[in-house]
Amino acid sequence: MFRTRLILSILLFVIGCAPSIQLGASPDLGARLQVKLVDDEAMSALAILEQEFAARPVDERQWQRLFSAEGYLRLKQRENYMKRTFTDADFRGFIQSDTLIRRTPALRLAVAGFEKVDASTAARQALSYLPSGARIVARLYPEIKPHTNSFVFSQDSIPGIFVYVDPARTPAEFQNTLTHELHHIGLNSVCRSEPDTSLREPLRTLVYRMGGFGEGFAMLAAAGSPDSNAHYESDSASRDQWDRDVANHEANLRLLETFFLNVVEGRVTSPDSVNALAGQFYGAQGPWYTVGWKMAVTIEKVFGRSSLLAVMCDPPALLRRYNEAVAVWNRSHAEKLPVWTDRLLALLKTT
Numbered sequence: 001m002f003r004t005r006l007i008l009s010i011l012l013f014v015i016g017c018a019p020s021i022q023l024g025a026s027p028d029l030g031a032r033l034q035v036k037l038v039d040d041e042a043m044s045a046l047a048i049l050e051q052e053f054a055a056r057p058v059d060e061r062q063w064q065r066l067f068s069a070e071g072y073l074r075l076k077q078r079e080n081y082m083k084r085t086f087t088d089a090d091f092r093g094f095i096q097s098d099t100l101i102r103r104t105p106a107l108r109l110a111v112a113g114f115e116k117v118d119a120s121t122a123a124r125q126a127l128s129y130l131p132s133g134a135r136i137v138a139r140l141y142p143e144i145k146p147h148t149n150s151f152v153f154s155q156d157s158i159p160g161i162f163v164y165v166d167p168a169r170t171p172a173e174f175q176n177t178l179t180h181e182l183h184h185i186g187l188n189s190v191c192r193s194e195p196d197t198s199l200r201e202p203l204r205t206l207v208y209r210m211g212g213f214g215e216g217f218a219m220l221a222a223a224g225s226p227d228s229n230a231h232y233e234s235d236s237a238s239r240d241q242w243d244r245d246v247a248n249h250e251a252n253l254r255l256l257e258t259f260f261l262n263v264v265e266g267r268v269t270s271p272d273s274v275n276a277l278a279g280q281f282y283g284a285q286g287p288w289y290t291v292g293w294k295m296a297v298t299i300e301k302v303f304g305r306s307s308l309l310a311v312m313c314d315p316p317a318l319l320r321r322y323n324e325a326v327a328v329w330n331r332s333h334a335e336k337l338p339v340w341t342d343r344l345l346a347l348l349k350t351t
Contacts, residue, residue, distance in 0.1 A: 032127060034137045035119040035182070041071025042111045042165060045144040046104075048095055053104040063092065071141040074160055078153040094146045107144060110167035114142050119182075122175055126183040129221035131309045134186040152181050159185050172233035176222045183218040191313035205271040206263045207348075209278035210315035215285075216292020217312060226297040245290045250338040252287040253294075257344055264347040295322040298337060302328045316348040 044066035051058045066072055067088050079086035094100065123136050138152075138159045150164045161181050195208040219230040231239040245252070259277055262268045268277065281287045295318065299308045302325040311317040323339045330336050 032135050033120065033123045034135075035123065036139050037114060037117070037142075038070050038139050039111065039114055039142050040069035041066065041075065042114070042142040042144050044069050044072070045095055046107060046111050049101060049104045049107065049144075052096060052101045063088075066095075067091075071143060071162075074141065074153075075143055075145060075162060077155065078151075078160075078162070081153070081155065091146075095144075100144075106167040107165060110165045111142060111144075114140075117174075117178075119178065122179040123182050125179045125224055126186055126218075126221050129183060129217065129305070129309070130186045131190050131312060134190045136182050136186045136189070138182070138185050150177075152184055159188070161185075170233070176233045179224075180218040180222040183221040184214060187214055187217065187312060202263050202269055202271050202274045203348075205274040206260065206278075207315055209274060210260075212278060212281060212288035213292035213295065213315060213318060214312075215282070215289040216294070217296050217308075219285075219289055219293045220296045220300070226300045230293060242285065242290075245285065246294060249291065249294050252291050253338050253340070256281060256287050256291055257340060260348070261344055264344070294337075295319075298322060298329055299325045301325075316345070319348070320345055 044062070048058050048062050048066065051062070072091075076086050117140075119140070126136065127134060138161055141160050141162045142165050143150075143162050144165050148164050148166070150162055152159050152161050154160060161178075191211070192208075195204045197204070199207060220226065223230045223232060229239060229242070231242045234242075259268075259281070262277075263274055268274060282289075296308055299311075299318075299321055303321070307321065311321045319340045323345070326337045326339050
């Protein structure tokens with residue numbers, strides 16, 4: 001019931017400060033982890049920038065090497081999927097811009113840093129928050145590109161993690177966000193990849209889109225513990241923003257509940273409308289993140305991690321398990337948590 005074609009999230013880059021370790025699986029992870037570094041787009045773009053930075057002419061073959069790179073072609077595929085204009089001519093203009101050329105020395109260090117990424121540590125942490133049988137198979141694409149976003153995208157069997165090359169990011173930030181993205185990929189390997197055809201529309205699409213709570217699961221996996229702040233590695237402004245958003249848990253839960261009820265009670269009837277409304281709860285780190293994280297943390301603290309893993313692939317069961325955890329939590333904690341209404345849970349169970 002979780003999205004497989006497209007997961008948008010912030011994935012940032014680290015300069016090479018970690019010990020030099022070949023990207024890939026450690027022996028104990030075996031076939032559960034296969035992450036391949038594909039840096040041909042970044043290396044080809046950097047080669048051109050080095051020529052421009054030194055005021056030397058760029059051979060046309062260098063441009064063709066860039067435009068035929070796997071990382072470039074898959075980036076173009078993704079932008080076309082998003083219905084965004086993406087042409088070789090426009091990209092050439094971006095590479096030749098004075099602003100980018102001046103950044104060549106910093107980009108040189110950043111691209112080299114990818115050779116020192118330890119994916120196995122991030123993968124172990126992600127796998128510890130995944131149901132048994134989960135596998136993480138992906139390609140990691142460092143990208144020198146116009147837009148500063150990073151994301152996971154796949155239109156075939158192997159997801160690609162597209163990473164905006166940003167030399168300003170720290171090793172801790174990258175480790176956290178790499179774990180986040182690897183968790184998404186692992187979760188998709190064990191959860192339903194398409195909407196449940198046994199459900200009628202628009203409930204079918206709604207339950208599928210409730211996979212958005214996976215953003216909160218990934219935040220918890222990246223933090224490594226329900227006792228850790230999900231932004232422990234971030235700057236104070238990012239932590240403060242996260243803390244403020246989490247403090248609005250009840251309001252955000254009610255926003256999502258209103259959306260869910262509007263679907264199951266027939267006020268929203270089109271799958272397209274369900275998709276459009278669900279998309280509004282992402283943002284940089286909107287209610288899918290914060291409510292998903294709060295539910296996951298509460299379930300793990302009350303019932304243990306295995307109880308959380310058991311409902312990760314079943315959003316209606318997740319809501320019920322969270323309510324059960326809150327019933328226990330509220331008896332012994334000053335912080336009183338909100339619950340999903342019985343009306344919603346009954347409709348999700350019987351519709």
